[in-house]
Amino acid sequence: MTSKLKLLGTSVAIAAIAAASAPAIATTTSGTDVNNTVNVTFQVGGVTQTPPPPAINTFKVDRKINFTIAERTPVGTTNVSANQTGAVTAFTLTNTSNDLLDFVVTPSQILTGNATPRGTDAFNLTNLLICLDANNDLVCDAAATASLTVDNLAQDTGSTTILIVGDIPASATNGQIAGVTATASARNSDGSPITAANDATVNNPTTVETIFADTGRDNSEAASDDYTVAAAALSVFKTSRVVSDGVSASNPKAIPGAVVEYCISVANASGSATATNINISDAIPANTTYVASSILVNGTVTTPGASQTCAGGTGVSDATDADAGQFGSNTVSGALSSIAGGASRALLFRVTIN
Numbered sequence: 001m002t003s004k005l006k007l008l009g010t011s012v013a014i015a016a017i018a019a020a021s022a023p024a025i026a027t028t029t030s031g032t033d034v035n036n037t038v039n040v041t042f043q044v045g046g047v048t049q050t051p052p053p054p055a056i057n058t059f060k061v062d063r064k065i066n067f068t069i070a071e072r073t074p075v076g077t078t079n080v081s082a083n084q085t086g087a088v089t090a091f092t093l094t095n096t097s098n099d100l101l102d103f104v105v106t107p108s109q110i111l112t113g114n115a116t117p118r119g120t121d122a123f124n125l126t127n128l129l130i131c132l133d134a135n136n137d138l139v140c141d142a143a144a145t146a147s148l149t150v151d152n153l154a155q156d157t158g159s160t161t162i163l164i165v166g167d168i169p170a171s172a173t174n175g176q177i178a179g180v181t182a183t184a185s186a187r188n189s190d191g192s193p194i195t196a197a198n199d200a201t202v203n204n205p206t207t208v209e210t211i212f213a214d215t216g217r218d219n220s221e222a223a224s225d226d227y228t229v230a231a232a233a234l235s236v237f238k239t240s241r242v243v244s245d246g247v248s249a250s251n252p253k254a255i256p257g258a259v260v261e262y263c264i265s266v267a268n269a270s271g272s273a274t275a276t277n278i279n280i281s282d283a284i285p286a287n288t289t290y291v292a293s294s295i296l297v298n299g300t301v302t303t304p305g306a307s308q309t310c311a312g313g314t315g316v317s318d319a320t321d322a323d324a325g326q327f328g329s330n331t332v333s334g335a336l337s338s339i340a341g342g343a344s345r346a347l348l349f350r351v352t353i354n
Contacts, residue, residue, distance in 0.1 A: 027098040027156055030063035031208045059205035065194060066096045066213040067103070069184045069223045072161060077118050077177070079230040081273065083170040087125070088138055089225035091182045093150060094159040097213075102187040103150040105130060107164045109180055116179030116226040123178050125166030125227070130182070133161040140165065152189055164225070174231040174272065183222040186214075194219065232275035232339075235267045237304050238282075243350065258353050259291065263310035265301040266336060267344035278336040280347050288351035290332070293318055295325040297334045299346035310346045 028034075036057045042049055072090035080087045095101055107130040110121045129144035144165045153160065164180045172178075188194055196219070197209045212219050245258035252258060264282060268275050284290050296313030303309070316325030316334065325334035325347075334347040 028061045029155065030061055030099045032061045033058055034061060060208050063099050063208055063210040064097055064213045065186050065210060065219060067094060067184065067186055067221060069093045069182055069221050071223055071225045077226050077228040080168045080227045081231055082168055082172045082229060084168040086165055087168055087227055088163045088165050089180055090138060091162045091223055092159055093162050093184055094157065095153040095155060097155055099155050100152055100189045102189055102191050103153060103184050104187060105148045105150065105162055105182055105184045107180060107182055110224060116177050117224055118226055119177040121179045122176040123169060123172050125178055126169060128166040131163050131165060133163045136161045172229045174229055174233060176229045177226050179224055179226040181222050181224045183220060185219050230273035233269035233272040234275055237265045237308055239263050239308055254353060256353050259350055260353060261348060261350045263308065263346050263348050265304045265308055265310060265344055265346040266339060267304040268339045268341050270342035272341040274338050274340045276338045278339060280334050282332045284330045284351060287354045289354060290327055291350040291352060294350035295327065295332055295334055296348040297324045298337050299348050301344045301346045304344045310348055313348055
């Protein structure tokens with residue numbers, strides 16, 4: 001019994017390996033003739049007789065319409081910002097039929113308040129369009145339109161990328177989601193509508209009949225994706241401290257001749273999108289004089305706010321040049337590096353009290 005069980009286990013394992021390694025069998029193209037010929041030989045009294053003519057059976061392979069449309073991998077929401085134009089979501093359309101087909105794909109919006117793949121729809125896009133992205137680079141191959149026709153998608157596993165393109169309204173707020181849906185239907189390769197047989201139609205072996213084999217058997221497949229507003233939420237704080245007054249040994253006071261350091265901090269709330277191209281401009285206050293070459297950019301900030309502590313940074317020149325700061329027209333200007341959600345940076349400069 002043990003040896004039989006071992007043999008059975010080995011046979012099952014070999015069969016599993018063979019199945020896993022077997023190449024996928026291509027579907028037979030619709031309209032193909034399947035011919036089966038049978039020959040019969042016989043004897044009478046031990047003597048071979050003249051065989052009857054061979055019997056031949058022929059039928060045509062019918063057309064099976066099947067296809068899928070799905071969110072393109074890797075799946076996930078598309079992060080956008082308010083007032084962004086031309087934001088894209090991507091889908092993969094695959095023809096698993098046994099015939100070359102055209103497809104019509106249309107975009108639509110999920111109604112506000114309804115579920116999206118990753119939340120609840122809160123706003124609608126404007127200028128919603130659709131386009132083909134055959135080279136899969138997330139850029140429309142041609143101008144996007146209200147509806148898309150995909151020409152001659154190959155049978156079996158022919159696939160292509162479809163993009164839905166739209167504009168995010170300026171009123172969209174951080175964390176809001178908008179859902180969109182791409183709906184596809186098959187057409188004949190000349191673009192004409194497909195007429196399919198139903199289950200009541202008796203199969204005719206001499207003609208090619210068409211059946212819908214997609215989910216629902218209705219020649220309509222849809223997939224949804226969504227956009228999530230990931231805005232930067234910046235807070236700006238400005239504080240000052242007296243560095244020296246030329247008199248006090250400690251705890252300097254804001255007297256004429258004293259040096260005062262200003263710190264302008266920019267903090268981005270946790271979970272917010274990274275803020276870029278941050279530029280600061282600050283006019284020197286009345287009754288003070290700017291201290292030459294005192295600008296520092298990208299300083300560190302401890303607890304941004306009214307009691308913040310600022311330090312460090314990179315010194316820049318006062319001239320209008322390639323570095324990240326300048327002083328001119330009695331105004332300090334500086335650029336900060338990108339600030340991720342939950343991070344902060346500072347610009348520092350000094351003045352003397354007149």
